[in-house]
Amino acid sequence: MASFIVKKGNVSVKEDGIRSWMWSKRWLVLREPTLTFFRNESTNQASTLIFLREVNAVSRTDLRPYCFELVTKDKNYYIACKNDEELYSWMDEIYQRSPLMGVSNPTNFVHKVHVGFDPDSGVFTGLPDQWSKLLSASAITQEDYTKNPQAVIDVLEFYTEQAQRKDDYDDMMMEQHGQWVAPSQRPPISGNSAHSSGSSSAYSAKTHALPEPPKRTSSINPTALDGYSVSATTVPVHEPQPARSRAATDPAARQTKSSQQSTLEKLMANQPAASSAAASSGSANNVTVKPKPKREEKRISTMTEAEIMQKLRSVVSKGDPTVLYSKIKKIGQGASGSVYVARSFTTNMKVAIKQMDLSNQPRKELIVNEILVMKESQHPNIVNYLDSYLVRSNELWVIMDYMEGGPLTEVIEQNNMNESQIACICYETVKGLQHLHERNIIHRDIKSDNVLLDASGQVKITDFGFCAKLTERHNKRATMVGTPYWMAPEVVKQKEYGAKVDIWSLGIMAIEMIEKEPPYLDEEPLKALYLIATNGTPALKKPEKISAELKNFLALCLCVEVKSRATATELIRHEFLKKACTPAGITPLLQFLKE
């Protein structure tokens, strides 16, 4: 990679393989996408220069102890640190002090993006400023651009639209009305060396080297995404603000890696979005992304706040749950409320109560959605909805089965699962999925966090806030919903999708059980999305360690070609699932609960 000199204030620096730096420091990039790394030309010292823009509320005095070079220009700080340890140590502290964290995003912007790609030089032209910054902060390499420029545009668009979705949703909730608009499906880019990803069964052939297990808690984070809204023309640019992990802001949040990834998607899911789309320019050497006609889909949030509350009142039971249940202790904290274990005075059974303060909920329709789906979908592999109540008109209690074994994520973290245990979890989950899919319900957020176990090893799917009901007229969806690392390629590429997205996510969850984490968890989010879009079936770290049946099961779940991907009904008969132990065989994995 060519090095070149850039002048910033009084510091003369030499860009030195920025992307490879980024690559090796990927967890840092996750936390702060505006980071750029430089080598000091005059001293040739391997210093790291951080470009903090508009963190002007942080005083120079605050910064000085942390760095040996500091230049201020146009409200920007250019900071060089002596070494990485020093850098890491002050980042959090500085960010915490900045009142600009969470700065608002631009609104009313117009999508007007014309991006070109020259395969000879491997350079994009006309990239919106925000996209260029995202790309330069990302681990996506020039080699990646050349290999599949369309995928790069796809994931940039995906990423920025998610941010916009969240914004629009917030606006809508403020105004108490709205209509969801899905992005259209885009034709592929022409005139470049883009290739489509392979369709399946990559396990025997591919040995894509995955990085070492993560040493940090990375996530696509709402704060990190803020400011990435796309416009090529008139939009005021807000720099991305430093990412804060959910664990950092919410001490009660579970410390598992994947649970920390769920919050954003929930905030952003299902929300009205500005539409944008890429289209082929038809020119030999250029890629063009153009606006496409909007496709509209009505959703429950077209209801006003009052209507949502009315719907909720019609769903819940009358009465005071405090005289029916006695809370024992808090067992969990979600984005929408707290979860308690309680005892029923009538049955003496333990139950779980999810308690939500409705005055604090910007997305009440998701909660109504969750209750309706749970109520309608009773099944041994779906967390059983027992009842719900409104307390003092603004507190919602949802009573459900108590799953004392907790989420599968914790089981995975604490144990090495054998194939018969993996098969059992997959079998039970597939039965739950079959039940949902037969009712035209797509879960859309299948992952180990959303599969709970009870003390006897029973396996149940939970978290129905993202569920979509397919109708005859709308038998495909296009909303980008889910958690990135578990998302099917068709979701990342913003194509229409159906129930088989849950099957893909199930395959990723099976990989979690084998390898303890989903593929690409170490990658920064944009790169992870690129890899999902382009790599096809993810490769296993140690394919030789698993049976042919499990490999085949994974290949059927993780088949990029949706038509060839198995349905839940087909998977239930799969050879691998015949290896399943009974739920009793899962209970040894729950020993950690006793500890």
Ligand SMILES: Nc1ncnc2c1ncn2[C@@H]1O[C@H](COP(=O)(O)OP(=O)(O)OP(=O)(O)O)[C@@H](O)[C@H]1O
């Ligand atoms: N029925 C249950 N039995 C036992 N534990 C549960 C039950 N439901 C949820 N939990 C635990 O409580 C915690 C919070 O659950 P919750 O469903 O609120 O989380 P979330 O999906 O992250 O958030 P939200 O749905 O509010 O966005 C999780 O750790 C989950 O494992």
